[in-house]
Amino acid sequence: MPMSELQDGSVSANPLKVFGYRDFLYLWASTGFMTVANALRILVSLQWLYEATGSATQLGLLGVVQLLQLPVALYGGMLADRINRKMLMVVCQFAAAAMLIVITVLAFTELLKPWHIFVVTGLSGIVAMLGVGARPAMLPRVIPRYLLPHAVTVQVATRQVAMVGVPLIFWQVFERFGASVGFTVAASCAVLSTIAPGLIRASGSPDTASATTRVSEAFKEGFWFIMRHRLLPGLYLLDIGVVIVSFYRELFPVFADQLYGLGAEGTGLLSSADAVGGIIGTFLVFSLNKVGRKGLIVLVSTFVYAIFLIAFGLNTSFALGLVVIAVLGLTDAISMTMRQSVVQLTTPDRLLGRASSAHSFAAMGANHIGHIEVGVMAGLIGAGATMVFGGAASILVVSAIWFCLPGVRKYDQNGLEPQR
Numbered sequence: 001m002p003m004s005e006l007q008d009g010s011v012s013a014n015p016l017k018v019f020g021y022r023d024f025l026y027l028w029a030s031t032g033f034m035t036v037a038n039a040l041r042i043l044v045s046l047q048w049l050y051e052a053t054g055s056a057t058q059l060g061l062l063g064v065v066q067l068l069q070l071p072v073a074l075y076g077g078m079l080a081d082r083i084n085r086k087m088l089m090v091v092c093q094f095a096a097a098a099m100l101i102v103i104t105v106l107a108f109t110e111l112l113k114p115w116h117i118f119v120v121t122g123l124s125g126i127v128a129m130l131g132v133g134a135r136p137a138m139l140p141r142v143i144p145r146y147l148l149p150h151a152v153t154v155q156v157a158t159r160q161v162a163m164v165g166v167p168l169i170f171w172q173v174f175e176r177f178g179a180s181v182g183f184t185v186a187a188s189c190a191v192l193s194t195i196a197p198g199l200i201r202a203s204g205s206p207d208t209a210s211a212t213t214r215v216s217e218a219f220k221e222g223f224w225f226i227m228r229h230r231l232l233p234g235l236y237l238l239d240i241g242v243v244i245v246s247f248y249r250e251l252f253p254v255f256a257d258q259l260y261g262l263g264a265e266g267t268g269l270l271s272s273a274d275a276v277g278g279i280i281g282t283f284l285v286f287s288l289n290k291v292g293r294k295g296l297i298v299l300v301s302t303f304v305y306a307i308f309l310i311a312f313g314l315n316t317s318f319a320l321g322l323v324v325i326a327v328l329g330l331t332d333a334i335s336m337t338m339r340q341s342v343v344q345l346t347t348p349d350r351l352l353g354r355a356s357s358a359h360s361f362a363a364m365g366a367n368h369i370g371h372i373e374v375g376v377m378a379g380l381i382g383a384g385a386t387m388v389f390g391g392a393a394s395i396l397v398v399s400a401i402w403f404c405l406p407g408v409r410k411y412d413q414n415g416l417e418p419q420r
Helices: 022-053 056-067 070-082 085-107 112-132 133-142 143-177 179-193 210-211 216-226 232-246 249-260 264-288 296-312 318-345 349-381 385-406 404-408
Strands: none
Touching: 022 056, 022 085, 022 112, 022 143, 022 179, 022 249, 022 264, 056 112, 056 249, 056 349, 070 085, 070 112, 070 133, 070 216, 070 349, 085 112, 085 133, 085 179, 133 143, 133 318, 133 349, 143 179, 143 264, 143 318, 179 264, 216 232, 216 349, 232 296, 232 318, 232 349, 232 385, 232 404, 249 264, 249 318, 249 349, 249 385, 264 296, 264 318, 296 318, 296 385, 296 404, 318 349, 349 385, 385 404
16 A cells, blocks of 8 residues: 655555555656657757857857756755645646747747757756656655655656657657757647646645745755765765766767767767667666665666766767667666665655755756766867766766765665665
8 A cells, every 4th residue: 555654764654645546647647748848858959059059069058057057956845845746846847838838939930049048948947946856756645655666667767768759759850840840849748748747636735844844944954864864975976976977968969970970860869779778777677676785786887887988989880889878878777767766765755855856956967067067078079088088987986986885885675774
């Protein structure tokens, strides 16, 4: 039966009321449509910006705009613990859809300029950050606790499936019809994502104590929970350290051009190969869910990821490059899914919004800084050398976490929970 978890890991005598798995399907649909909308918006924006400016540095600078959004993520996590989570999802996703409609109109009227891409990316990101904690915080309310790792895996698998299809859609739509139609498809998916959360019957209301806690106290409570946790700081540091030096996805237009001399076709196929690998990795996670040593799995998969980053940088064959990218997607999916599962399994419901937003803060912050770092370095030393450097640095990060924070590799889900 569905259960809610107290801070000490025990089961509440009054579990949250959940109306079967139909609610999970609504949550899954909302997440899926928004994933497609965001992925397509990013691909169309990046390709249009690169073709309009011819500058890898411009793509890197787009990460600066996204980096400025990060403080909002922490506030968004607090909101997910203080106000109705379903309403927060609806409002934020509706605002994101509105931003996509604006940029679609600009593209159709041929008024789209590079600065529009920066502005809409910034505004859309701020809205997304406000709702970043709501979706993961709703998950334990629509699925039994013992199925949480599987639920996380399904959500990650959905993202990976979308990331196979979206690049192919992008490739065909962008080359045949241009950016305007690409933005139209993205906007349509964003609108659909606002409907599903309203159909969820499980309560989105916050815990009474969390709703009445002062903002400063809520921040402090979440901060100290994370800092005293045996696993979360290490997992967040691992994500930050590796992604900052290896973030490659939003720079596929640069890699397709510099490494293989290709345009939108190369961007689309590289993105699809990455997602195919992610799907395979996600299915592997289903078989690994019974393995208690999830921290060890995270470290091993990240180490393999680092090795293949070096291989990607040294390779000059497009066919082999697709294989290497698929392996990168596979190992990244395993690591990401396991990290998310650990957050869900070791965090009480009333703190889940803040813990999830801290995870997103670390991941997205690393993504945006990595976007800047990899974009600038690719412009200075070339795309291949940048990936070789990123792989070597990632090996050092994994080694540091392994030896300096042994709690991560020793964590056993089937044993004692980490002290909180």
